[in-house]
Amino acid sequence: MYLFRNDYSFGAHPKVLEALSASNLEGNPGYGFDPHCEAAAARIKELCQAPQADVQFLIGGTSANFTAIAAFLRPWEGVFCAQTGHVNGHESGAVEATGHKLLPLEAGPDGKLTPALIEAALPAYEDIHLVKPRLVYISDATETGGVYTKAELEALSACCRAHDLLLFLDGARLGCALTSPANDLTLPDLARLTDAFYIGGTKNGALMGEALVLVNPALQGDFFRIKKQRGAVLAKGWLLGAQFEALLKDDLYFQLARHSNDMARKLQDGLKAKGYSFLFESPSNQIFPIVPDAILPELERICAFEVWGAAPEADHTVIRLVASFATEPSDVDGLLNEFPLP
Amino acid sequence: MYLFRNDYSFGAHPKVLEALSASNLEGNPGYGFDPHCEAAAARIKELCQAPQADVQFLIGGTSANFTAIAAFLRPWEGVFCAQTGHVNGHESGAVEATGHKLLPLEAGPDGKLTPALIEAALPAYEDIHLVKPRLVYISDATETGGVYTKAELEALSACCRAHDLLLFLDGARLGCALTSPANDLTLPDLARLTDAFYIGGTKNGALMGEALVLVNPALQGDFFRIKKQRGAVLAKGWLLGAQFEALLKDDLYFQLARHSNDMARKLQDGLKAKGYSFLFESPSNQIFPIVPDAILPELERICAFEVWGAAPEADHTVIRLVASFATEPSDVDGLLNEFPLP
Amino acid sequence: MYLFRNDYSFGAHPKVLEALSASNLEGNPGYGFDPHCEAAAARIKELCQAPQADVQFLIGGTSANFTAIAAFLRPWEGVFCAQTGHVNGHESGAVEATGHKLLPLEAGPDGKLTPALIEAALPAYEDIHLVKPRLVYISDATETGGVYTKAELEALSACCRAHDLLLFLDGARLGCALTSPANDLTLPDLARLTDAFYIGGTKNGALMGEALVLVNPALQGDFFRIKKQRGAVLAKGWLLGAQFEALLKDDLYFQLARHSNDMARKLQDGLKAKGYSFLFESPSNQIFPIVPDAILPELERICAFEVWGAAPEADHTVIRLVASFATEPSDVDGLLNEFPLP
Amino acid sequence: MYLFRNDYSFGAHPKVLEALSASNLEGNPGYGFDPHCEAAAARIKELCQAPQADVQFLIGGTSANFTAIAAFLRPWEGVFCAQTGHVNGHESGAVEATGHKLLPLEAGPDGKLTPALIEAALPAYEDIHLVKPRLVYISDATETGGVYTKAELEALSACCRAHDLLLFLDGARLGCALTSPANDLTLPDLARLTDAFYIGGTKNGALMGEALVLVNPALQGDFFRIKKQRGAVLAKGWLLGAQFEALLKDDLYFQLARHSNDMARKLQDGLKAKGYSFLFESPSNQIFPIVPDAILPELERICAFEVWGAAPEADHTVIRLVASFATEPSDVDGLLNEFPLP
Known part of the structure; x- marks a missing residue:
């Protein structure tokens, strides 16, 4: 998870x-x-x-x-x-x-x-x-x-x-x-x-x-x-x-924050490469991919995230993924690896 | 101190x-x-x-x-x-x-x-x-x-x-x-x-x-x-x-509290033995000795306490002394030892 | 006025x-x-x-x-x-x-x-x-x-x-x-x-x-x-x-209210007959005609009203006209008479 | 009344x-x-x-x-x-x-x-x-x-x-x-x-x-x-x-107020003459006689007043009497006339 x-x-x-x-x-x-x-x-x-x-x-x-x-x-x-x-x-x-x-x-x-x-x-x-x-x-x-x-x-x-x-x-x-x-x-x-x-x-x-x-x-x-x-x-x-x-x-304060941003960007880039679009291309530690509703159950099995709201596209949802000082690169790699295609 | x-x-x-x-x-x-x-x-x-x-x-x-x-x-x-x-x-x-x-x-x-x-x-x-x-x-x-x-x-x-x-x-x-x-x-x-x-x-x-x-x-x-x-x-x-x-x-919660009470009682008993009276004989971890105003400067040098208010007796003040889970018996003994006579 | x-x-x-x-x-x-x-x-x-x-x-x-x-x-x-x-x-x-x-x-x-x-x-x-x-x-x-x-x-x-x-x-x-x-x-x-x-x-x-x-x-x-x-x-x-x-x-309470409504409707009907449209065709004592901005100065000379806001049409304004228990039919007739065409 | x-x-x-x-x-x-x-x-x-x-x-x-x-x-x-x-x-x-x-x-x-x-x-x-x-x-x-x-x-x-x-x-x-x-x-x-x-x-x-x-x-x-x-x-x-x-x-404002004060003073003086004392000798339009509790029921029959609280004297009550712009001299005379002795 x-x-x-x-x-x-x-x-x-x-x-x-x-x-x-x-x-x-x-x-x-x-x-x-x-x-x-x-x-x-x-x-x-x-x-x-x-x-x-x-x-x-x-x-x-x-x-x-x-x-x-x-x-x-x-x-x-x-x-x-x-x-x-x-x-x-x-x-x-x-x-x-x-x-x-x-x-x-x-x-x-x-x-x-x-x-x-x-x-x-x-x-x-x-x-x-x-x-x-x-x-x-x-x-x-x-x-x-x-x-x-x-x-x-x-x-x-x-x-x-x-x-x-x-x-x-x-x-x-x-x-x-x-x-x-x-x-x-x-x-x-x-x-x-x-x-x-x-x-x-x-x-x-x-x-x-x-x-x-x-x-x-x-x-x-x-x-x-x-x-x-x-x-x-x-x-x-x-x-x-x-x-x-x-x-x-x-x-330390800025190192931790920079790390959070880096982890979020890595995740955003990875999801973009997988074909995902975003509510807004975030430059900080929270990202908002738009995902098909159909994959939500699968997502809930592999990661903790928040539903941000309905997407403009029918049958799609904006979710929020957040990185923190404690997020490891391996967490990002792992999630990207298991994240279904859109 | x-x-x-x-x-x-x-x-x-x-x-x-x-x-x-x-x-x-x-x-x-x-x-x-x-x-x-x-x-x-x-x-x-x-x-x-x-x-x-x-x-x-x-x-x-x-x-x-x-x-x-x-x-x-x-x-x-x-x-x-x-x-x-x-x-x-x-x-x-x-x-x-x-x-x-x-x-x-x-x-x-x-x-x-x-x-x-x-x-x-x-x-x-x-x-x-x-x-x-x-x-x-x-x-x-x-x-x-x-x-x-x-x-x-x-x-x-x-x-x-x-x-x-x-x-x-x-x-x-x-x-x-x-x-x-x-x-x-x-x-x-x-x-x-x-x-x-x-x-x-x-x-x-x-x-x-x-x-x-x-x-x-x-x-x-x-x-x-x-x-x-x-x-x-x-x-x-x-x-x-x-x-x-x-x-x-x-x-643990009750052990810590009992310890605080014990330390306060030990201090109250010691001060009573020295001739002090109290606003009220407290059965818990806060005690309220009545001290001559003249010793306040000396007290301030040896311990941290709070002034609670003027005492009914002229030229006397009620102070508050509080024991906690971290109070050691040696703190009480030390303070009693240095505490001036009333 | x-x-x-x-x-x-x-x-x-x-x-x-x-x-x-x-x-x-x-x-x-x-x-x-x-x-x-x-x-x-x-x-x-x-x-x-x-x-x-x-x-x-x-x-x-x-x-x-x-x-x-x-x-x-x-x-x-x-x-x-x-x-x-x-x-x-x-x-x-x-x-x-x-x-x-x-x-x-x-x-x-x-x-x-x-x-x-x-x-x-x-x-x-x-x-x-x-x-x-x-x-x-x-x-x-x-x-x-x-x-x-x-x-x-x-x-x-x-x-x-x-x-x-x-x-x-x-x-x-x-x-x-x-x-x-x-x-x-x-x-x-x-x-x-x-x-x-x-x-x-x-x-x-x-x-x-x-x-x-x-x-x-x-x-x-x-x-x-x-x-x-x-x-x-x-x-x-x-x-x-x-x-x-x-x-x-x-x-009495209902007679006064009915009178207010009657006066407002009379005014609304009169303005409609003059070619005005309304924010909403009100069935009570407040009416909201949409008027060309150009006539506002003239309106301000002849009657007291409130500007309600910009109209959807360019260069038009929604105004509010309100009738009360004290409004006389002659007030309505007078205003309708002097009210400019749209 | x-x-x-x-x-x-x-x-x-x-x-x-x-x-x-x-x-x-x-x-x-x-x-x-x-x-x-x-x-x-x-x-x-x-x-x-x-x-x-x-x-x-x-x-x-x-x-x-x-x-x-x-x-x-x-x-x-x-x-x-x-x-x-x-x-x-x-x-x-x-x-x-x-x-x-x-x-x-x-x-x-x-x-x-x-x-x-x-x-x-x-x-x-x-x-x-x-x-x-x-x-x-x-x-x-x-x-x-x-x-x-x-x-x-x-x-x-x-x-x-x-x-x-x-x-x-x-x-x-x-x-x-x-x-x-x-x-x-x-x-x-x-x-x-x-x-x-x-x-x-x-x-x-x-x-x-x-x-x-x-x-x-x-x-x-x-x-x-x-x-x-x-x-x-x-x-x-x-x-x-x-x-x-x-x-x-x-x-007019000050005439009415002066009248209220005059009526209250007339009442206070009259009650003093009857032997009443007061919470405080008021110089304005509210007065506070101290009355024996025993006369309260009788008082309630003859005038409207407010109970202000218990008096220091046992079995006595402070009441409040207030004069206003509408108080007539005859009201004061009438009340004084009917007011029981202390």
């Missing part, structure tokens, strides 16, 4: 586990006020060339998304996101549960938002009987593996600033985005172009944890109080700091 | 760490739908003699408290708690952030609620311009280390049922409660007498995690959806299951 | 004003616990043939919508509505501000939901990482003047019951719906087929006020507490009761 | 009713964007000598309180109020339903907050595991009829500014406060010393309506969107403007 269902089926990279063991009996202060969190935050600010940023560790992506959005917005403000955005389709109404309306825009199959989509939507909200759009939520990589280029993010950032919109980037898969062949963005670019973004640990070698980088000074200050209020503070907070310390040492 | 600040300064018991390592590369399904969570939940139901219960793992105590309360209540319903209850004084308004009013009652220094306190408060709420009390929140052990007896919990449970109030027990320190010399309650008693309670992992040998036992069938059903919505679901959910499996094997 | 902007530009019908004056110095109990509210509620239950219903008066439509939805749902439950539904497009995120996600469905130009729309959407929500659809919000008449037939509402009601969905009907324009030539529903039908609905006063002869009929006993009970909590209780509550007493006497 | 239960048992002053009738068929724009609201707002800014203020009309006191608090605060911020404050004891958890924790302080029997109360409470909230106090809610007159002096409000205002706290004044009974013999404050003082306050109409001659004066520019801007979202916007918004126009013409 080949496991390509997602990038959180395996625990942590061995070096991360070692770091946890090493910190186990140190006797650290609680709630993230410890030397590990301090060192990891300092390293992140250095990598981002953003000394003024505030780095906050949270336990997971959904937490990071709704806590940040609830912290940033006033009650009458809404959130532009892609129809396919994680906040809209996978978080059980978490943003709405904080009182904010999501305003989904119809992005293309790569899941990326554009200034054109935003500017087409904005005029309707001049009506003061509606919520006021105030934040643009994007993910890099997107839900469907899309990766923003520097030109795209610069255009989006300029659009947001022109319209007094905050730009918040969900980086649950940021490692895979920044190491994708399609990418020309850097961490300092993100710090320059967004108001806040996070560096995802859960899906790239950590047991859990996201490092939220609050770049915009107006968003800093009392963040800990709302992080606590929304349940995103770990009592043993150093566990998050220690994991990010390990991941950010010797480029 | 002796570390008695809290019971979450150390990571996990070695057997718990081993279990995490062992599960690291198994390739488990996400979100808690894995064999470890299944086995741990089954074991908990067995220990509670509650086959009909629904066991849900959450990442921490604050999460468990507000997610459960938000799940159980309708918008106009309020929560009786002790003035000193964790939900009232330590969670940054987390329950109110879900829309519910806390209705604090003045408990004594042991932090325990009684039917008398509840019944004295109830009549005012017949006024329909107020919220309707619908849930009683208690902790065992309490914030000040108090431990409920079976007679006390039976009386409270009967009071709740008579007044159509749900009884919810915060068990962040349940291990220490159930292994306290003052205790005569069992897990099956809790399952019989409450509507829901949780078995705390974070403060008793786990890296993180609480096992919420939904006993009342009316509170079961869709709990996962709100757990997800409130950020309390770990993507790598098996991490919680695997830790509880390890803790519940061979009575 | 002919006023067709909306059906709330004028105050109350003279008989309603008289009732308010008559009650002015009676000295009534507050908050709706007075003989007028009692009598109006009794009359509504009688008209609905629903002796078991609970009738609650609220101050306005937005209040009625979000208070009812917040009262009916658990935090993880969502609301199916038409994309064009008032809750989705005109209430500044009021439902989301209570924590609930709206799940808009693409209704046709008449704004009506169908079992097919609901049943096509339902399967996706079996995924427990999403909110659980639990309530279907419809309006009769709809935002675009559409009116449900008995067969349609019966089908919708059966669909809701089959899928454990509550059916909630926004009746801000219920008078115009029930007196439309397209209608074959009665108040007892509504009480039989929905779980809750309201009889709108604001848009049909009252200064303000909606009468919410809670038919489903499971939705009754503590409603006053949440009505108070959400600001929908008037201190001088009898003002709402007295207005509904006046409106429901001698069929 | 003498009616002294509250100051909202009667409708509107005849001049207010006339204004409503006069505006009835004018055909006004909706939602408060009409000449009446404009004129009333301009008049209020003039009376307050606050040309920069934003005046917003809301339908009632509870709405005004929770909408303003929700608009002003960030999610982790809390509200100091008197234990007896209307937001804490009479609004069914409305503020908590917006997500904010109330932090009640123990005011004296006059219900007034002081800098000392606030400054004693503040230090505990430096703990970032708690909410951050950010707003002080006071009422003038208070729930028990207390009236702030200029010196008191200046001290409170200075305290708030020193501690970065917003000062919000609930003026549901502001007319009675400002016309009390105990008062030396003016509307311009309120505009200078608070961040926002409201001028209550409901309890002083209007059918309903409160005029919220947003003095602090940082609190202005998008207020309409949240007012709409929270159900506090009347479709026929001019009804509120027209009532305030009438009340503010020829000093």
Whole structure:
């Protein structure tokens, strides 16, 4: 059974586990006020060339998304996101549960938002009987593996600033985005172009944890109080700091992400060679082949995957296959070998 | 420096760490739908003699408290708690952030609620311009280390049922409660007498995690959806299951708690012998000596502790000292040795 | 200047004003616990043939919508509505501000939901990482003047019951719906087929006020507490009761609505005769002619109306014209006379 | 039966009713964007000598309180109020339903907050595991009829500014406060010393309506969107403007309030002469005599009043008697005549 269902089926990279063991009996202060969190935050600010940023560790992506959005917005403000955005389709109404309306825009199959989509939507909200759009939520990589280029993010950032919109980037898969062949963005670019973004640990070698980088000074200050209020503070907070310390040492974080991308590309190339087409040719660690419904039972016997939805072609289904830091080349070869022809 | 600040300064018991390592590369399904969570939940139901219960793992105590309360209540319903209850004084308004009013009652220094306190408060709420009390929140052990007896919990449970109030027990320190010399309650008693309670992992040998036992069938059903919505679901959910499996094997959970209590009692006895009095003679792992303000600077040099508040005596302060699974007898001896006379 | 902007530009019908004056110095109990509210509620239950219903008066439509939805749902439950539904497009995120996600469905130009729309959407929500659809919000008449037939509402009601969905009907324009030539529903039908609905006063002869009929006993009970909590209780509550007493006497409510419909139809027929087409041929008091953009400036000089949106035809706009209880036949004749040709 | 239960048992002053009738068929724009609201707002800014203020009309006191608090605060911020404050004891958890924790302080029997109360409470909230106090809610007159002096409000205002706290004044009974013999404050003082306050109409001659004066520019801007979202916007918004126009013409508002105070003082003096003592000697339109429980049944036969709570003296009860614009001297004389001796 080949496991390509997602990038959180395996625990942590061995070096991360070692770091946890090493910190186990140190006797650290609680709630993230410890030397590990301090060192990891300092390293992140250095990598981002953003000394003024505030780095906050949270336990997971959904937490990071709704806590940040609830912290940033006033009650009458809404959130532009892609129809396919994680906040809209996978978080059980978490943003709405904080009182904010999501305003989904119809992005293309790569899941990326554009200034054109935003500017087409904005005029309707001049009506003061509606919520006021105030934040643009994007993910890099997107839900469907899309990766923003520097030109795209610069255009989006300029659009947001022109319209007094905050730009918040969900980086649950940021490692895979920044190491994708399609990418020309850097961490300092993100710090320059967004108001806040996070560096995802859960899906790239950590047991859990996201490092939220609050770049915009107006968003800093009392963040800990709302992080606590929304349940995103770990009592043993150093566990998050220690994991990010390990991941950010010797480029491990990016090595793991690059590996995930490589494994996914190898699989995508192999399937293409077998004659498969794709929802969208993904440049990161998730790929979306279109398969005949007839082979689904066979596929379920040989690998773990997710059904993504019906394909435009009749009797075909889009599936998702995801590679992770733990995917071995032999897993890819094995799956390609057993994968039926379309 | 002796570390008695809290019971979450150390990571996990070695057997718990081993279990995490062992599960690291198994390739488990996400979100808690894995064999470890299944086995741990089954074991908990067995220990509670509650086959009909629904066991849900959450990442921490604050999460468990507000997610459960938000799940159980309708918008106009309020929560009786002790003035000193964790939900009232330590969670940054987390329950109110879900829309519910806390209705604090003045408990004594042991932090325990009684039917008398509840019944004295109830009549005012017949006024329909107020919220309707619908849930009683208690902790065992309490914030000040108090431990409920079976007679006390039976009386409270009967009071709740008579007044159509749900009884919810915060068990962040349940291990220490159930292994306290003052205790005569069992897990099956809790399952019989409450509507829901949780078995705390974070403060008793786990890296993180609480096992919420939904006993009342009316509170079961869709709990996962709100757990997800409130950020309390770990993507790598098996991490919680695997830790509880390890803790519940061979009575480890209770051994660790008993050890914490023993260390705290040893410290309390030693301080009493030195002439100290206490806010309240605690039967569990937290103790509250009253110390002259003059020795605080010296204390800060020799040990980590928390200031709990001003003492009734002038120029005295109540401090909190907490023992944990990682406290060694030599730590207690060392601290007692260096602790100044009152 | 002919006023067709909306059906709330004028105050109350003279008989309603008289009732308010008559009650002015009676000295009534507050908050709706007075003989007028009692009598109006009794009359509504009688008209609905629903002796078991609970009738609650609220101050306005937005209040009625979000208070009812917040009262009916658990935090993880969502609301199916038409994309064009008032809750989705005109209430500044009021439902989301209570924590609930709206799940808009693409209704046709008449704004009506169908079992097919609901049943096509339902399967996706079996995924427990999403909110659980639990309530279907419809309006009769709809935002675009559409009116449900008995067969349609019966089908919708059966669909809701089959899928454990509550059916909630926004009746801000219920008078115009029930007196439309397209209608074959009665108040007892509504009480039989929905779980809750309201009889709108604001848009049909009252200064303000909606009468919410809670038919489903499971939705009754503590409603006053949440009505108070959400600001929908008037201190001088009898003002709402007295207005509904006046409106429901001698069929006044339905006469006013029938008049509004007649005026709108007269206008629609007149414009059709002039060569205009419509977004949708409305059977109630709102009509939606499609006009060339070139005549908009001229229209703005002669009448008050609302721009509804761009028409499918290039250089054309859909406008909304609304008749009310206060519209005179001479207003319609005058407007038709001055209305430019298309 | 003498009616002294509250100051909202009667409708509107005849001049207010006339204004409503006069505006009835004018055909006004909706939602408060009409000449009446404009004129009333301009008049209020003039009376307050606050040309920069934003005046917003809301339908009632509870709405005004929770909408303003929700608009002003960030999610982790809390509200100091008197234990007896209307937001804490009479609004069914409305503020908590917006997500904010109330932090009640123990005011004296006059219900007034002081800098000392606030400054004693503040230090505990430096703990970032708690909410951050950010707003002080006071009422003038208070729930028990207390009236702030200029010196008191200046001290409170200075305290708030020193501690970065917003000062919000609930003026549901502001007319009675400002016309009390105990008062030396003016509307311009309120505009200078608070961040926002409201001028209550409901309890002083209007059918309903409160005029919220947003003095602090940082609190202005998008207020309409949240007012709409929270159900506090009347479709026929001019009804509120027209009532305030009438009340503010020829000093009517203050005449009515002065009359209410006079009637209450006459009653208080008469009861004192009969030998009664009071919870607190009220200088405004609510008085709180302490009566032997034995006379309660007799009292219930002769007048409408509210039981306020048990008196310190055994077998005695504090009751509330309230005078309003509609109270006649003969009502007071009649009640005094029939009121039993203590």
